[in-house]
Each structure stands twice: as structure tokens, then as C-alpha cells.
Amino acid sequence: MGGVTAASFAPILLVLGDEELLATRAVTEAVVKARSVDPDVDVREYQAGALVVGEIAEMLSPSLFGGRRVLVLRAGQDARKDLVAALLAYAKNPDPDVQLIVLHLGGAKGKAFADGLKAAGATVVPAAKLKGHRDRVAFVRDEIRRAGGKCTDDAAETLIAAVGNDLRELAAACSQLMADTDGRIGADTVARYYRGRVEVTGFTVADAAMVGDVPAALEALRWALHVGVDPVPIADAIADGVRTVARVAAAGRGDPFQLASTLGMPAWKIRSAQQRARGWTPEGLVEAMRAAAECNAAVKGGSDDRAYALERAVFSVAAARQGGAR
Structure with missing residues (x-):
């Protein structure tokens, strides 16, 4: 030394x-x-x-x-x-x-x-317990860096979703990833390694749809339904995802911490929405909100095929983004 x-x-x-x-x-x-x-x-x-x-x-x-x-x-x-x-x-x-x-x-x-x-x-x-989500993301990234690797924010988010918030488990997971990979840790790396362990929620579906990744959104949707996630919170998450991006996009490209009090949401959520807002136009967001509303009406109104209503919403939201892409 x-x-x-x-x-x-x-x-x-x-x-x-x-x-x-x-x-x-x-x-x-x-x-x-x-x-x-x-x-x-x-x-x-x-x-x-x-x-x-x-x-x-x-x-x-x-x-x-x-x-x-x-x-x-x-x-x-x-x-x-x-x-x-x-x-x-x-x-x-x-x-x-x-x-x-x-x-x-x-x-x-x-x-x-x-x-x-x-x-x-x-x-x-x-040596205080990490209380904030961003602190845990920073911890994961630092663990990988200490071991000589590189880790993106998205990869850290995915690992936390798969492993949980316990620092010992996160540290062990980081060590295992470094041992089994070339040290360049992206979200796809973590998703492959922990396939089946990541908790799939409606927000997983919504996030993929909002960036136009139809295959990932459909895979997450079908897995969520397969493991018993109720269609109603998935429909709510899609609507919330569209509304959040629309609100953040309308606020402009400000600092997330400064916008937090104005928008009434945490800075990390604003930062994430700012990333998903890229490529959207106001017209595209209007179309996406219409699709989300139709999905909610179908899922909560007793549609005979609620899974189909959710899949149609995924396609419609992604199409609205692509149709309004600049």
C-alpha cells in the first residue's frame, strides 16, 4: 500500500x-x-x-x-x-x-x-443508514467503481429493484456482477443476470412504453399479468407515466431539485421523466393521454379482454411518441 x-x-x-x-x-x-x-x-x-x-x-x-x-x-x-x-x-x-x-x-x-x-x-x-433512493443508487455505482468497473444510473436502479435496499445484499450483488462480467454494467446486463427477480410493476411497463420500446413494454406487461399483477394498477401506471412526462416537459429543462417544489414530486422522479420526455412533442403527449384514458376506461369498465386493452395502450403510446418525434 x-x-x-x-x-x-x-x-x-x-x-x-x-x-x-x-x-x-x-x-x-x-x-x-x-x-x-x-x-x-x-x-x-x-x-x-x-x-x-x-x-x-x-x-x-x-x-x-x-x-x-x-x-x-x-x-x-x-x-x-x-x-x-x-x-x-x-x-x-x-x-x-x-x-x-x-x-x-x-x-x-x-x-x-x-x-x-x-x-x-x-x-x-x-456510517449512517442510507435513507434516500438516490443515496442507494450512488452506493451501487460507487461499489462498482471501487471494484474497477463502470455502472450507469439505470443499471443501479435495476439492481436495486431486483435485490432490494439492504446494503449487504447490494454489495454482494455488485461483487458478483463484477466477477461474472467485463465490468461495464448497464441496465441490460443487470436485467439478464437477474431475469425473473426484478419486480415487474405497472411502472416498468409504462417506462418502456414512454421511451418507445414496445418489445420491452410488452414483455414486462405479459410477465406482470402472468405472475398475477392486477390490470388496474398497470393501467394507472401508464396514465401516471404519461401525465408525469407531460408535466415535466411543460416545466422546461430546469434543475430537478429546483423543480421539485413547483411540481410536487421528488427530484429523482423529475430527472427520470426528463430523460423519458426526449423525443416527445405536445401533440404526441395529447395522443398518449387519450390512449391512456381509453385504456383506463376499458380496464376499469369491465372490458372482456383487459390484457388486450393494455397491449393496445402500449402500442398507442409508443406510436404517439414516434408520430411526434422531432
Whole structure:
């Protein structure tokens, strides 16, 4: 590990957050880094709630025999007051041969401990759970990049739809994709790899129809009906897809985050609709809205063949886009 020296280590590392994968990864990377300098580094782990001051004093005190030490203190929010006081006092003048890694969930419990470590100059590694959809997309893309590959937003979206939101499962899926492909990950790659696992919804059908991809829309529609998706939400999704693109197109090519409050929808949905709006004309969107309305009337009005009504809507929406293409 070129460029890594004893002087480059943070004497105190505060891993702050409740996402187990990110916290575990931060500790692992710190230990690997320490061992790259000193393969014989002494690594010890403690649970803060079960630790007393006397037990940790020896580990933190200067060693007569030299050598690096890494002390991992888990569940720092559970540390008792006397231990917190001792560690904060130590943090003001840490031993350069010792790296103290404190894991803290980041909530209100034990907040004074985390704040004190920050004030003492601890290096903070964020490890909070990812709450937003865009954060998870960024996580997937970064996982692929870290492994030496490239991943599009669409591919990340498809992978999340197939695997779910758990970061451990997403990380494992990224690793598997990198092992089984050339590292250039597109939505088609993920769809082939996870065929049958991606949750097909009405929005899958609508998204494909709105970009004029009739084969993909029909495949998604037939699969959705085959696995028991009710025709009504599919018809609703087609109508919603057309309305969303029409509203976003009418708003112009503004920044999604600035348009979010005006349009009353999340920025990621606006960004996605802006991409699907390319190639549509106002006239084409009017035709698509008419087709979606007819589909809704047929599906909700008790048509004898609701599947046919949905397929006809797919063809009509795609034709409206092609007929109005510039």
C-alpha cells in the first residue's frame, strides 16, 4: 500500500452511524491499513458497555516494547461516564503508536461522547443508514467503481429493484456482477443476470412504453399479468407515466431539485421523466393521454379482454411518441 506510513494514521477514528456494513468496512479498512505498516500490529476489540477504565488503561498507555496497537471500541454510545471521561482525556494527547477506533450509532444516546471526540480532533467516518433512493443508487455505482468497473444510473436502479435496499445484499450483488462480467454494467446486463427477480410493476411497463420500446413494454406487461399483477394498477401506471412526462416537459429543462417544489414530486422522479420526455412533442403527449384514458376506461369498465386493452395502450403510446418525434 504505497504512501502509507505510521504518520498517516488518524490516532482517533470515530465511525459514526447505524449502517452495519459501512461501520464494519471502516474498521476492516483501518486494520488492513495498520497491518500494511506493521504486520504484527496488536488489534483488540471491546464492547464499550462492558468495559471499565482499568481494562483499557493498559492498552492505551505507552508500551515498553514498542509496536503499533489498534483498539476497537464497539457500541461507544453505551460507554459509562467514567470511561467516557477517561477516553476524552486521552483524546487530548493520544499515543502516536495507538489507533483508537470508536464505533457510535450516532443517535442521542452517548452524544456527548461523540461530540467530545470530534472536538478533540477525531477523524469522522460517516456510517449512517442510507435513507434516500438516490443515496442507494450512488452506493451501487460507487461499489462498482471501487471494484474497477463502470455502472450507469439505470443499471443501479435495476439492481436495486431486483435485490432490494439492504446494503449487504447490494454489495454482494455488485461483487458478483463484477466477477461474472467485463465490468461495464448497464441496465441490460443487470436485467439478464437477474431475469425473473426484478419486480415487474405497472411502472416498468409504462417506462418502456414512454421511451418507445414496445418489445420491452410488452414483455414486462405479459410477465406482470402472468405472475398475477392486477390490470388496474398497470393501467394507472401508464396514465401516471404519461401525465408525469407531460408535466415535466411543460416545466422546461430546469434543475430537478429546483423543480421539485413547483411540481410536487421528488427530484429523482423529475430527472427520470426528463430523460423519458426526449423525443416527445405536445401533440404526441395529447395522443398518449387519450390512449391512456381509453385504456383506463376499458380496464376499469369491465372490458372482456383487459390484457388486450393494455397491449393496445402500449402500442398507442409508443406510436404517439414516434408520430411526434422531432
